Amino acid sequence: MKVGIIGATGYGGLELIRFLHHHPEVKNIELFTSSDEGAIFSSKFGHLVTIHDTPLQKITIDSLAGLDVLFTSTPSGVTSSLLPPLVGVGPKLIDLSGDYRLKDVGVFEKWYNKQPAPKHIVEQSVYGLTEWNEKNIQSSHFIANPGCYPTAVLLSILPLIKAGLIDPHYLVIDAKSGVSGAGNKLSQTTHYSETNENFSIYKVNEHQHIPEIEQAIELFANVKTKITFNTHLVPMTRGILATTYAPVTEGVSNEQLTECLMETYKEHPFVRIVTSVSLMGTNRVKGSNYCDIFVKVDERTNRATIVSVIDNLVKGAAGQAIQNMNVQFSLPQTLGLDVIPLFI
Ligand SMILES: NC(=O)C1=CN([C@@H]2O[C@H](COP(=O)(O)OP(=O)(O)OC[C@H]3O[C@@H](n4cnc5c(N)ncnc54)[C@H](OP(=O)(O)O)[C@@H]3O)[C@@H](O)[C@H]2O)C=CC1
Ligand SMILES: CC(=O)N[C@@H](CCC(=O)OP(=O)(O)O)C(=O)O
Numbered sequence: 051m052k053v054g055i056i057g058a059t060g061y062g063g064l065e066l067i068r069f070l071h072h073h074p075e076v077k078n079i080e081l082f083t084s085s086d087e088g089a090i091f092s093s094k095f096g097h098l099v100t101i102h103d104t105p106l107q108k109i110t111i112d113s114l115a116g117l118d119v120l121f122t123s124t125p126s127g128v129t130s131s132l133l134p135p136l137v138g139v140g141p142k143l144i145d146l147s148g149d150y151r152l153k154d155v156g157v158f159e160k161w162y163n164k165q166p167a168p169k170h171i172v173e174q175s176v177y178g179l180t181e182w183n184e185k186n187i188q189s190s191h192f193i194a195n196p197g198c199y200p201t202a203v204l205l206s207i208l209p210l211i212k213a214g215l216i217d218p219h220y221l222v223i224d225a226k227s228g229v230s231g232a233g234n235k236l237s238q239t240t241h242y243s244e245t246n247e248n249f250s251i252y253k254v255n256e257h258q259h260i261p262e263i264e265q266a267i268e269l270f271a272n273v274k275t276k277i278t279f280n281t282h283l284v285p286m287t288r289g290i291l292a293t294t295y296a297p298v299t300e301g302v303s304n305e306q307l308t309e310c311l312m313e314t315y316k317e318h319p320f321v322r323i324v325t326s327v328s329l330m331g332t333n334r335v336k337g338s339n340y341c342d343i344f345v346k347v348d349e350r351t352n353r354a355t356i357v358s359v360i361d362n363l364v365k366g367a368a369g370q371a372i373q374n375m376n377v378q379f380s381l382p383q384t385l386g387l388d389v390i391p392l393f394i
Pocket of ligand 1: 056058059060063082085086123124147148196198230233234235362366367
């Protein structure tokens with residue numbers, strides 16, 4: 051397979067390269083740039099010397115046409131105008147940005163404050179939450195890869211909502227991310243001296259992943275709901291830990307919640323249900339495509355605490371994107387992704 055990456059110099063792009071390099075079906079990786087055409091890739095990234103000594107290419111429709119699959123890992127607002135000429139005619143497309151996730155273009159415009167992609171193009175994309183949308187992904191040429199926070203949250207709560215074990219109308223979700231979630235561009239809030247020894251909340255009640263999570267709950271569990279969702283920045287590089295608090299349906303036990311999660315994901319290699327909280331942590335999934343989930347009912351309040359962890363750059367971005375490519379090409383989902391987490 052001949053694969054292209056637009057946004058190769060970003061964090062998501064670098065992770066795509068790391069995994070695709072080991073993918074047995076990928077024979078060629080072409081790297082594209084909007085800002086540094088001709089630069090030798092490894093001259094920018096020393097860890098890739100002797101591995102990717104290829105020049106960065108200019109993005110043109112002609113240069114993309116011969117690819118089998120194109121990953122776009124660009125800031126929001128870029129692919130809304132870049133991809134429409136390629137949809138349905140060029141390579142299979144997997145977009146890691148938020149530009150095609152929200153089906154209502156008015157909702158995209160409101161939460162991202164950016165010009166949306168044309169509605170008829172957005173309608174052709176399939177939401178790439180792999181474990182929940184495999185059939186549609188397999189038959190699609192155009193995947194909108196989920197956001198990092200929605201991936202962590204949805205994998206943990208969808209089975210319980212769908213089975214009627216928790217009340218979906220009072221969900222309170224508290225999520226924390228490492229700083230790489232904000233990408234590689236410099237900014238005041240991600241500056242070392244502002245993040246080191248600091249733990250902060252941001253985008254209070256205004257995070258762009260709120261409508262994405264609500265849309266997916268409706269799509270996969272057939273429930274219309276409004277969530278409370280807040281995000282925090284943790285002084286670490288990688289990882290998301292998301293905690294959801296949800297009322298438990300009358301008479302439902304802790305064991306039933308755990309069994310439901312285990313049953314849902316028994317055939318899914320990247321989702322692990324953890325039964326001891328001492329085994330949970332972002333370092334248990336770091337560098338890997340795993341999502342680990344733990345649930346415990348507070349019998350005093352009859353609320354469940356549902357916890358999930360992912361690596362934002364892997365299951366939250368590049369890893370899930372490659373998992374989706376595998377599904378699109380009818381390959382085993384684990385191909386190229388079968389790595390043990392870093393842990394330390
Ligand atoms: N970081 C994360 O954990 C996650 C990120 N995402 C989403 O994935 C996308 C990429 O994120 P991330 O890798 O962190 O971002 P980065 O900011 O690290 O990298 C984005 C890359 O996009 C390229 N780029 C910028 N402007 C343009 C343009 N106009 N046309 C083409 N390419 C452009 C740049 O490369 P160059 O200058 O060489 O063109 C840049 O290196 C974003 O939409 C993000 O929201 C999704 C899930 C998780
Ligand atoms: C830590 C941090 O800043 N994370 C980013 C995640 C960005 C992302 O994935 O946003 P898209 O919807 O544009 O893909 C954020 O919270 O906005």
